[in-house]
Amino acid sequence: MRKTAVLALFAITCVLVLAWGEQKKPERQRENPRLEAKTSPEQMKAAVHRVFNDLFNRGRYEAVSEIYSSDCIVHEPSKTVPLEHSVSEGKGWRSAAPDLQMSPGEMNVQGDIVTVSWIARGSHSGKGNGLMRPTGKHFQVRGTSRFRVVNGRIAEVWNEWDRNDLFRQIGVSPTAAYLYDKAEDIKLAFHRIFSSDPS
Numbered sequence: 001m002r003k004t005a006v007l008a009l010f011a012i013t014c015v016l017v018l019a020w021g022e023q024k025k026p027e028r029q030r031e032n033p034r035l036e037a038k039t040s041p042e043q044m045k046a047a048v049h050r051v052f053n054d055l056f057n058r059g060r061y062e063a064v065s066e067i068y069s070s071d072c073i074v075h076e077p078s079k080t081v082p083l084e085h086s087v088s089e090g091k092g093w094r095s096a097a098p099d100l101q102m103s104p105g106e107m108n109v110q111g112d113i114v115t116v117s118w119i120a121r122g123s124h125s126g127k128g129n130g131l132m133r134p135t136g137k138h139f140q141v142r143g144t145s146r147f148r149v150v151n152g153r154i155a156e157v158w159n160e161w162d163r164n165d166l167f168r169q170i171g172v173s174p175t176a177a178y179l180y181d182k183a184e185d186i187k188l189a190f191h192r193i194f195s196s197d198p199s
Contacts, residue, residue, distance in 0.1 A: 041109040044149040048107060048114045051147070051154070056102040056120075059094050061087060068154045075158045086157070095128030097139070114147045124170040130183060131172065139169040
């Protein structure tokens, strides 16, 4: 009972720290559309294709600065993270599943947003993102991502996928999955608090 109370208090503290960090940040302003160069739908799709081909499937993370704007943010179902956090997590998944392949479906462009559904396949044969004991189990996860493209680079991302489904498929217990998520929240909170950005 005492461990549960301590864990609950710890989780509440983390949520409060995250909320405080969000309050301190000014609302993100969308760039002035009159200053943005017109990017064709084909160019927008090409930038998004690079996310899947260069980053996820080939692990060519040196291309990040060519694909994304420097101030890109990534929205996950329960949090918003800076690009470097998302890239670090992506590297962790590739480390945990070195055979990871992500297949994008048809891409739809509406205004400056490219929407794509995707399928990720692989096997948990490595270590990464807190997954220290490879199970060898195969997984297949579906998701949808929306990318806002400005001047040929991705400026904002919204991801929707079921992380718990992935954990279930590779045999990670719900408790371990919960602890992983809380550890990620704490890491993100510390990043926000100790960031060199004064805002």
